[in-house]
Amino acid sequence: MAGTAARRPMRADARRNYERILAAAEQSFADHGANASLEGIARRAGVGSATLHRHFPSRRSLLEAVFHDRVEALCARAREHARSSGPAAALFSWLHDLNAYAAASHGLVASLLHDGRDADLLEQNDDCKKMITAAAGELLQRAEQAGEVRPGMHAEDLLVLVSALSLATEGHEGDAQAGRRLLDMAIRGMRSHPCERTTDFGS
Amino acid sequence: MAGTAARRPMRADARRNYERILAAAEQSFADHGANASLEGIARRAGVGSATLHRHFPSRRSLLEAVFHDRVEALCARAREHARSSGPAAALFSWLHDLNAYAAASHGLVASLLHDGRDADLLEQNDDCKKMITAAAGELLQRAEQAGEVRPGMHAEDLLVLVSALSLATEGHEGDAQAGRRLLDMAIRGMRSHPCERTTDFGS
DNA sequence: CGATAACCGGAGAGCCACCCCGGTTAGCAA
DNA sequence: TTGCTAACCGGGGTGGCTCTCCGGTTATCG
Numbered sequence: 001m002a003g004t005a006a007r008r009p010m011r012a013d014a015r016r017n018y019e020r021i022l023a024a025a026e027q028s029f030a031d032h033g034a035n036a037s038l039e040g041i042a043r044r045a046g047v048g049s050a051t052l053h054r055h056f057p058s059r060r061s062l063l064e065a066v067f068h069d070r071v072e073a074l075c076a077r078a079r080e081h082a083r084s085s086g087p088a089a090a091l092f093s094w095l096h097d098l099n100a101y102a103a104a105s106h107g108l109v110a111s112l113l114h115d116g117r118d119a120d121l122l123e124q125n126d127d128c129k130k131m132i133t134a135a136a137g138e139l140l141q142r143a144e145q146a147g148e149v150r151p152g153m154h155a156e157d158l159l160v161l162v163s164a165l166s167l168a169t170e171g172h173e174g175d176a177q178a179g180r181r182l183l184d185m186a187i188r189g190m191r192s193h194p195c196e197r198t199t200d201f202g203s
Numbered sequence: 204m205a206g207t208a209a210r211r212p213m214r215a216d217a218r219r220n221y222e223r224i225l226a227a228a229e230q231s232f233a234d235h236g237a238n239a240s241l242e243g244i245a246r247r248a249g250v251g252s253a254t255l256h257r258h259f260p261s262r263r264s265l266l267e268a269v270f271h272d273r274v275e276a277l278c279a280r281a282r283e284h285a286r287s288s289g290p291a292a293a294l295f296s297w298l299h300d301l302n303a304y305a306a307a308s309h310g311l312v313a314s315l316l317h318d319g320r321d322a323d324l325l326e327q328n329d330d331c332k333k334m335i336t337a338a339a340g341e342l343l344q345r346a347e348q349a350g351e352v353r354p355g356m357h358a359e360d361l362l363v364l365v366s367a368l369s370l371a372t373e374g375h376e377g378d379a380q381a382g383r384r385l386l387d388m389a390i391r392g393m394r395s396h397p398c399e400r401t402t403d404f405g406s
Numbered sequence: 407c408g409a410t411a412a413c414c415g416g417a418g419a420g421c422c423a424c425c426c427c428g429g430t431t432a433g434c435a436a
Numbered sequence: 437t438t439g440c441t442a443a444c445c446g447g448g449g450t451g452g453c454t455c456t457c458c459g460g461t462t463a464t465c466g
Contacts, residue, residue: 011432011443039422048446053424153388157381164371164385168363178360182367182389185356189392214412214463242453251415256455 018055020045025066033170034063034108064128067108071128074101078135088148091139092187095158098132099183102166103176109163132159149190161186221258223248228269236373237266237311267331270311274331277304281338291351294342295390298365301335302386305369306379312366335362352393364389 010018024045028036038059042052056062077097081090102109137155144151162183169179213221227248231239241262245255259265280300284293305312340358347354365386372382 008433008443013432014444017445037422038424042446049423050425050446051444054444059423150388153384154381156378157385157388160368160371160381161385164367165363167370168367175359178357178363181356182360182364185353185360185392186385186389187392189388189390211412211464216463217413220414240453241455245415252454253415253456254413257413260455262454 014055017045017047017051021047021052021055021062022065025062029063029066029108030106033106035059038062061125063108064125067105067128070101070105071109071131074098075131075135078139082139082142086148087139087143087146088191091143091149094135094139095162095183095187098159098162099165099179102162103169103179106170109166129159148192150192153190217258220248220250220254224250224255224258224265225268228265232266232269232311233309236309238262241265266311270308270331273304273308274312274334277301278334278338281342285342285345289351290342290346290349291394294346294352297338297342298361298386298390301362301365302368302382305365306372306382309373312369332362351395353395356393 021041024041025036028041028044032040038052039049041062042049045052052062056065074097078090078094081094081097084090085093098109133155136158140149140153140155140158143149144153165179165182169176224244227244228239231244231247235243241255242252244265245252248255255265259268277300281293281297284297284300287293288296301312336358339361343352343356343358343361346352347356368382368385372379
């Protein structure tokens with residue numbers, strides 16, 4: 001699958017630098033947000049900036065590498081929810097997980113998902129996005145088939161929503177609750193039976 | 204109130220340059236989004252970059268100046284809705300207006316509202332934000348008192364929501380619907396009686 | 407028609423992303 | 437062990453950005 005299959009396993013020094021850069025990037029992104037200075041990351045890692053750019057041609061690819069593991073964990077979590085909860089509960093719990101993760105990661109998930117603006121031509125690998133979209137899609141489909149959420153939503157919508165909220169509430173430390181409030185509001189809006197009435201979709 | 208009260212009405216050449224910069228900025232922001240190059244704006248306006256920075260000390264202040272008029276129009280529109288529609292309908296219609304405006308402005312409203320991350324110390328004038336928040340607050344309060352929306356929402360939340368959606372859906376031309384879908388979903392979530400009836404948003 | 411305060415913008419300092427290319431070194435084979 | 441070679445490294449250059457300083461220019465008013 002992975003096109004990264006090296007015909008030769010990468011030289012030892014190269015791998016060492018690769019790891020160093022990854023570690024430095026993780027730190028820097030945590031400290032200064034998703035658009036920390038790449039040059040600074042290289043400096044922190046103790047390598048030349050050219051080395052960084054060779055290993056990670058774009059900021060995006062670096063973000064992708066840094067967060068790959070955690071995104072995987074998040075997807076595992078989705079499967080876990082699916083196993084242990086009902087369709088709607090699983091979906092909504094997971095959305096809260098995603099929200100919490102996005103908030104804790106200084107909007108990095110948001111940056112990961114949302115970008116794509118500057119990379120029209122490159123066909124960059126969207127591994128993280130694809131993984132999360134797939135996870136969301138499964139939960140959503142299950143809830144929809146069970147009739148517990150309104151039809152017509154797309155999995156991407158949910159990601160856009162959570163990304164958007166974490167993007168927008170980032171920085172406003174004082175009002176960290178707002179994101180949660182808004183997510184709850186949106187979730188209530190996607191349920192089929194938000195109140196005790198029979199469904200009537202007049203529109 | 205306005206500290207801009209000039210003890211002397213600004214020299215003619217100064218005002219001319221000010222206007223030129225404003226026009227160039229409007230164009231550039233429309234073309235390249237909210238963080239277009241300031242230097243480029245100065246170039247387009249035919250002035251030195253120093254002149255731009257003298258008139259507008261921060262990117263934010265330039266955005267503020269460019270959008271002041273339209274924000275005022277939006278607030279006027281809010282009052283209009285309040286006069287001609289019921290509490291909930293007025294609020295939701297206006298949110299759709301806001302959403303449409305934000306989408307059309309390449310996320311500039313979003314940028315205006317959401318920023319503040321880099322300007323911790325400056326106490327910059329938030330004129331636009333204040334105006335919009337006030338407008339939203341009135342509509343919200345009215346709808347809440349009428350019992351047509353769930354209590355506990357803040358006016359800022361609504362702005363954050365719309366800003367966030369326009370931020371996140373920007374660039375995804377193919378899926379321009381997503382913002383609308385999500386806004387509808389959130390609106391449904393904030394009604395007191397989501398199943399009761401549908402409103403027609405003339406748009 | 408000066409005097410003068412307001413204003414202008416070229417030039418420069420200090421960032422940044424990204425790339426070129428000569429020097430270095432790991433890894434393999436003899 | 438030794439030597440060869442492809443893989444790898446990073447200093448330094450390019451070009452773009454934001455923002456500031458300061459000597460020259462000009463609108464404005466007495």
